[in-house]
Amino acid sequence: MNFISPSRPKPGIAHSIFSCLNKDSTRGVVIQAATLGLVLAVLLYLFSNSAQNLDRLGLSFGFDFLQTTAGFDISWSLIAYDPSMSYWRVFLVGIVNTLFLSFCVIVFGTLIGTIVGILRLSHNPLVSQLARCYVEVVRNVPLLIQIIFWFTTVFSALPPPRSGYGFAGLIFLNNRGFYMPSAVSDMSGWLIAAVSLILLGTLWFLLRSIRRQQRQNGSVSRSYRIAFALWGLVLCGMALIVGSSLRWSVPALQGFNIEGGMFLPSAFGAAFIAMTVYRSAAIAETVRAGMESISKGQHEAAATIGFSRFQTLRLILIPQAVRAIIPPLANSWLVATKDSSLAVAIGFPELVSVFMQTSVNQTGRAIEIISMVMGFYVVVSLIISYLLNKYNAHVQIKAR
Numbered sequence: 001m002n003f004i005s006p007s008r009p010k011p012g013i014a015h016s017i018f019s020c021l022n023k024d025s026t027r028g029v030v031i032q033a034a035t036l037g038l039v040l041a042v043l044l045y046l047f048s049n050s051a052q053n054l055d056r057l058g059l060s061f062g063f064d065f066l067q068t069t070a071g072f073d074i075s076w077s078l079i080a081y082d083p084s085m086s087y088w089r090v091f092l093v094g095i096v097n098t099l100f101l102s103f104c105v106i107v108f109g110t111l112i113g114t115i116v117g118i119l120r121l122s123h124n125p126l127v128s129q130l131a132r133c134y135v136e137v138v139r140n141v142p143l144l145i146q147i148i149f150w151f152t153t154v155f156s157a158l159p160p161p162r163s164g165y166g167f168a169g170l171i172f173l174n175n176r177g178f179y180m181p182s183a184v185s186d187m188s189g190w191l192i193a194a195v196s197l198i199l200l201g202t203l204w205f206l207l208r209s210i211r212r213q214q215r216q217n218g219s220v221s222r223s224y225r226i227a228f229a230l231w232g233l234v235l236c237g238m239a240l241i242v243g244s245s246l247r248w249s250v251p252a253l254q255g256f257n258i259e260g261g262m263f264l265p266s267a268f269g270a271a272f273i274a275m276t277v278y279r280s281a282a283i284a285e286t287v288r289a290g291m292e293s294i295s296k297g298q299h300e301a302a303a304t305i306g307f308s309r310f311q312t313l314r315l316i317l318i319p320q321a322v323r324a325i326i327p328p329l330a331n332s333w334l335v336a337t338k339d340s341s342l343a344v345a346i347g348f349p350e351l352v353s354v355f356m357q358t359s360v361n362q363t364g365r366a367i368e369i370i371s372m373v374m375g376f377y378v379v380v381s382l383i384i385s386y387l388l389n390k391y392n393a394h395v396q397i398k399a400r
Contacts, residue, residue, distance in 0.1 A: 050367060054367075059364065061367065061368070062368070063365075063368055065087055065363045065365050065368070066086060066087045066088040066091070067086050067087075067088065068086060068087060068363075069083075069084055069085070069086060070083060070085060070086060070087050070089070070090050070359070070362075071083050071084075071362070072358055072362070074090070074093055074349050074354055075265065075347070075349055076097070076263070076264075076265045076267075076268070076348075076349055077093045077096070077097065077349065078093075078096045078097060078100055079092065079093060079096050079189075081093050087355075087359055087363065090354055090355055090358075090359055091351075091355050091359075091372065093349070093354060094349070094350060094351030094352075094353070094354045094355040095351055095376060097348070097349055097350045097351070097354075098337075098340050098341075098350040098351045098376075099380075101268065101271060101272060101275075101340050101343065101348070101350060102336055102337040102340045102380075104272055104276070105272060105275040105276050105279055105336045105339075105340070106279075106333050106336050106337075108272075108276045108280075109275070109276045109279035109280045109283055109332075109336060110280075110283055110329070110333075111280075112276065112277075112280035112283075112284075113279065113280035113281070113282070113283025113284045113286070113287060113332075114283065114284075114287050116131050116134060116135065116280060116281070116284035116287075117283065117284040117285070117286065117287025117288045117290075117291065118287065118291070118313065119131040120132060120135070120284060120287075120288045121288060121291055121292070123309075131284070134281065134284075135281045135284050135285060138277055138278055138280075138281035139278075139281045139282065139285075143274065143275065143278045143339060143342060144342050144345060146274040146277065146278055147270060147271055147274040147275070147342055147343065147345060147346060148345060148346065149274070150269075150270035150271075150273050150274045151266065151267060151270035151271075151346040154270065155175065155177075155266035155267075155269055155270050156175060156266065157175070158173065158174050158175040158266070159174055159175065160174055160175055160176075160256075161174045161175075161176060161253065161256060161257050161258050162253065162256060164258075169250075169252075170250060170251070171251075172251055172253075172258050174258075175266060176257070176258075176265065176266060177263055177264050177265040177266045177268070177269065178263070178264040178266075178269055179251035179258050179260075179261050179262070179263055179264075180251065180261055180262050180264075181248055181249065181250045181251065181261050181262070182248070182249050182261050182262035183246050183247070183248060183249075184246070184247055184248070184249045185242060185245045185246050185247075186245040187241075187242060187245050192242060195238060199231070199234065199235060199238065202231055203231060206224065206227060206228055206231060209224065210224050210228070249261050249262075251263075265348070267343065267346045267347050267348035268343075268348055270346055271340070271342075271343035271346065271348050275336065275339055275340070275342075275343075278339075279332060279335070279336050279339070282332050282335075283329065283332050286325055286328045286329055286332065287321070287325060289324070289328075290321035290322070290324040290325035291317055291318075291321045293321065293324045294316075294317050294320050294321060298316055298317070298320075299312065299317075302315075302316050322395055323392075323395055323396055326388060326391060326392040326395065327388075327392060329388070330384065330385060330388035330389070330392075333384050333388070334381050334384055334385065337377070337380055337381065337384065338377060338381075344357070351373055351376060352373065355369060355372070355373060356369055356370060356373050
């Protein structure tokens with residue numbers, strides 16, 4: 001006798017949807033989609049509202065102004081510029097000047113901050129107290145005041161070009177700025193920079209591949225050695241080509257001014273020194289905190305086995321402290337980039353000065369120009385964060 005078991009009722013659509021939403025992965029996707037939709041709706045509302053207000057005021061929206069002639073001069077630029085160029089060139093000039101100032105501040109601020117942070121932990125009370133006074137005084141004075149101080153009381157007080165300071169007939173310092181010899185090439189600077197980046201990228205890839213093969217096989221194959229030799233030949237050939245087109249431009253006094261060489265305006269010098277000093281004080285505290293995060297037992301162990309103070313720092317403390325220093329150091333680098341906008345107070349032609357002030361006054365395209373400036377700072381901040389996060393992940397202890 002056969003018994004037919006009763007079939008289970010099929011779950012309804014509502015039950016299936018509820019089961020699907022009950023999963024963490026599905027719920028996360030739904031929440032992200034809802035958040036994205038909300039953000040897009042807010043942006044659409046803001047855009048439509050701005051468009052209506054611009055229409056009411058008789059203004060237009062668009063980036064076509066970037067192709068028109070700017071018609072104004074810029075006091076200092078690292079790339080070629082004249083008033084007949086477009087607003088797009090003005091934007092590039094502002095970006096290059098801003099990145100140059102930020103890069104110099106980050107490099108020198110990190111070096112000085114690291115030294116001062118180590119001196120804060122010195123066993124000599126005079127040295128440690130002087131380092132502490134430096135940090136406390138610098139950090140408690142606003143950066144804008146320091147920038148104005150260096151510009152008005154130091155660089156503006158220097159003598160004029162005819163009676164300025166000269167060093168060996170090569171370097172000059174006066175109230176207009178700093179002059180030094182520079183190399184001039186007939187080749188395009190963009191071409192040299194692009195080839196240099198390609199060579200550096202290829203070298204990084206080769207070294208990484210060689211290191212990986214050494215870890216796996218304990219030796220390096222012949223193909224990698226040939227590739228490394230070819231890379232060296234290309235580098236030598238590039239150096240010969242660039243070197244043959246180089247000539248030196250030496251500054252010299254001509255009339256009432258100094259001509260030739262590389263020129264850095266006094267506004268750059270004031271902004272660079274003020275921002276470097278201010279940022280180095282913040283980085284010094286980061287370095288000190290990272291060093292103090294290492295247990296004192298390791299200090300005592302290093303002294304027990306006969307390590308000198310320098311060996312203890314180089315071999316034990318600094319390699320471990322880097323893991324704690326990198327995250328706050330990334331924030332200091334981001335702030336240094338954004339602080340460069342304060343140089344507008346003394347007339348340094350960075351992005352805010354030449355593009356967000358002069359260009360806005362001439363074109364009236366405030367929304368477009370401010371959006372481009374904000375986008376630049378966001379992109380630079382994301383790139384710095386990405387690179388330092390990758391390095392932070394590289395130096396962290398790998399859990400197995």
